[in-house]
Amino acid sequence: MTLDDYDPKQIEKLCRALYTAFGVGCEQSTRVPWPSGVGDPADARKLIEHVDPVRAYADDKILYLVHKRLKDRELPSGTAPTHGYALYGKDRALVTTHGVKNLEEGLKRVTRNSMHQLGHLWDLYHCLDPRCSMYPPWTPSFASGDAIFCSFCRDKSEQKIRLAKS
Amino acid sequence: MAESAPQLSLAVGDRVVYPNQGVCRVFNVDSREVAGQTLTFVSMRREEDGAVVMVPTTKVSSIGLRKLATHDQVAKIFAFLRSDSDKADLDWKQRARTNIDRMTQGGILGLAEVVKGLQVLSELRPLPTKERELYDNARHLLVSEIAASLSISECDAEDAIDLVLSPPGRERPKRTAEEFKQVSASDDEGIELGADLLSLGGDLELPSDEEAETEEAAETAQADGEEEEAAGKGRRAKAGAEAKKASTDGRPVARHSKKRKGAAEGSKPKAEAKPRSAKLAAAHQDSKAKRKAGGARLAKPSARKKK
Numbered sequence: 001m002t003l004d005d006y007d008p009k010q011i012e013k014l015c016r017a018l019y020t021a022f023g024v025g026c027e028q029s030t031r032v033p034w035p036s037g038v039g040d041p042a043d044a045r046k047l048i049e050h051v052d053p054v055r056a057y058a059d060d061k062i063l064y065l066v067h068k069r070l071k072d073r074e075l076p077s078g079t080a081p082t083h084g085y086a087l088y089g090k091d092r093a094l095v096t097t098h099g100v101k102n103l104e105e106g107l108k109r110v111t112r113n114s115m116h117q118l119g120h121l122w123d124l125y126h127c128l129d130p131r132c133s134m135y136p137p138w139t140p141s142f143a144s145g146d147a148i149f150c151s152f153c154r155d156k157s158e159q160k161i162r163l164a165k166s
Numbered sequence: 167m168a169e170s171a172p173q174l175s176l177a178v179g180d181r182v183v184y185p186n187q188g189v190c191r192v193f194n195v196d197s198r199e200v201a202g203q204t205l206t207f208v209s210m211r212r213e214e215d216g217a218v219v220m221v222p223t224t225k226v227s228s229i230g231l232r233k234l235a236t237h238d239q240v241a242k243i244f245a246f247l248r249s250d251s252d253k254a255d256l257d258w259k260q261r262a263r264t265n266i267d268r269m270t271q272g273g274i275l276g277l278a279e280v281v282k283g284l285q286v287l288s289e290l291r292p293l294p295t296k297e298r299e300l301y302d303n304a305r306h307l308l309v310s311e312i313a314a315s316l317s318i319s320e321c322d323a324e325d326a327i328d329l330v331l332s333p334p335g336r337e338r339p340k341r342t343a344e345e346f347k348q349v350s351a352s353d354d355e356g357i358e359l360g361a362d363l364l365s366l367g368g369d370l371e372l373p374s375d376e377e378a379e380t381e382e383a384a385e386t387a388q389a390d391g392e393e394e395e396a397a398g399k400g401r402r403a404k405a406g407a408e409a410k411k412a413s414t415d416g417r418p419v420a421r422h423s424k425k426r427k428g429a430a431e432g433s434k435p436k437a438e439a440k441p442r443s444a445k446l447a448a449a450h451q452d453s454k455a456k457r458k459a460g461g462a463r464l465a466k467p468s469a470r471k472k473k
Contacts, residue, residue, distance in 0.1 A: 045322075073322060075318075075322055075325055075326040076240070076244060076316060076326050077244045077247075077248075077326040077327070077330045078326075078330070080322075080325040080326070080329055080334075081334055086321055087321070088320035089320075120321065125302060125305050125309065126305070126324060128288040128292075128293065128298075128301070129292075130337070136325075136332045138332075138334040139332055139334075139335075139336070139338075140337060141337060152295075152302075156302075
């Protein structure tokens with residue numbers, strides 16, 4: 001799902017990359033309007049709560065792609081840079097492409113970020129391996145890494161997907 | 167144990183943490199008859215997936231059931247995670263035992279200790295599969311408890327933990343084994359002793375019996391004249407070689423020496439040596455045959471025939 005205008009070809013590439021990563025079908029559904037009252041930069045928590053729901057199957061996961069910047073979150077231990085947001089183990093996640101001028105060039109980074117947030121939907125937690133997409137996204141090496149999972153995260157996500165399918 | 171531990175009073179609606187399971191909410195406390203006994207059960211539902219657990223009230227303390235962490239406790243957890251105090255134990259067996267105890271009895275601080283300890287260890291070397299799973303479980307339980315305690319989403323709870331463990335703009339450091347040595351100093355001593363025992367150059371004091379045996383063995387070997395090299399080595403070697411003899415040749419030599427003694431006393435070893443002599447004789451005859459075929463040196467066999 002997108003909340004802004006994107007090139008359909010680029011979205012198609014992103015879907016292909018996500019299909020490769022998770023092994024389940026991935027397609028663009030539609031574009032939904034921005035909810036009101038989320039501010040600019042957008043509050044990720046409010047945005048994911050108030051965005052229009054999409055009709056989907058129980059085990060479907062929905063990724064919202066936005067171009068706006070997301071506001072840093074104030075957490076008990078400090079301020080967290082926000083590149084995305086996910087409802088752990090549920091069905092909705094959010095990713096921003098802010099800072100990526102050309103999706104063609106920044107596709108790897110957006111894919112990695114999308115894999116990270118979708119991973120949270122499949123009950124994956126942050127990983128210790130800097131090469132893995134589940135590594136904390138605010139680290140300097142995250143943006144330059146490949147869109148891959150480490151063997152542990154891949155196995156766990158596959159297991160969760162199998163469980164959801166059965 | 168259940169009697170000595172302070173009783174936890176639970177009421178319907180309380181949120182509790184079941185060790186290794188996660189945050190649960192009590193939905194019923196009632197009495198039931200089980201195997202002729204009337205027991206009071208606390209029924210709780212795991213918030214994550216709705217699984218129901220029933221625990222007799224007498225077992226509540228012994229299984230480690232506890233109330234959800236308070237805000238102050240969570241603040242202490244963040245302070246602990248922020249500190250650079252924890253170094254993982256390098257002895258895997260000790261580490262595994264400690265981590266299991268922390269997971270079951272350690273409370274929220276135990277979970278934080280497991281997460282931090284294994285994260286620090288992963289900065290030295292990649293975690294083995296079992297510990298990676300343990301790390302994931304501990305992280306999952308810690309995230310869900312902090313989220314429940316502070317009434318925030320799991321995403322926020324995990325990011326709050328990782329803001330402390332991996333601050334923004336900084337990569338995780340690479341650790342060296344030297345950093346861990348201070349913690350496991352006692353274990354290292356044990357390892358050094360083991361290395362001394364295993365090393366060939368160590369000053370190992372053997373019991374007098376074994377020393378005597380090895381010396382005897384060397385002497386008998388010399389007397390037989392068959393293992394001059396081994397005995398010579400034993401003589402020439404200083405402290406290190408003595409240790410080597412003791413550790414490697416000690417037992418075999420002792421047995422060997424008995425055999426040699428037996429060879430000197432009785433005839434058994436001679437009987438055992440027969441096959442060897444037979445082989446030698448056969449080889450000798452072969453060489454004779456070859457020589458005959460070659461037509462060289464025919465005088466000696468004839469001389470033997472005469473004898």
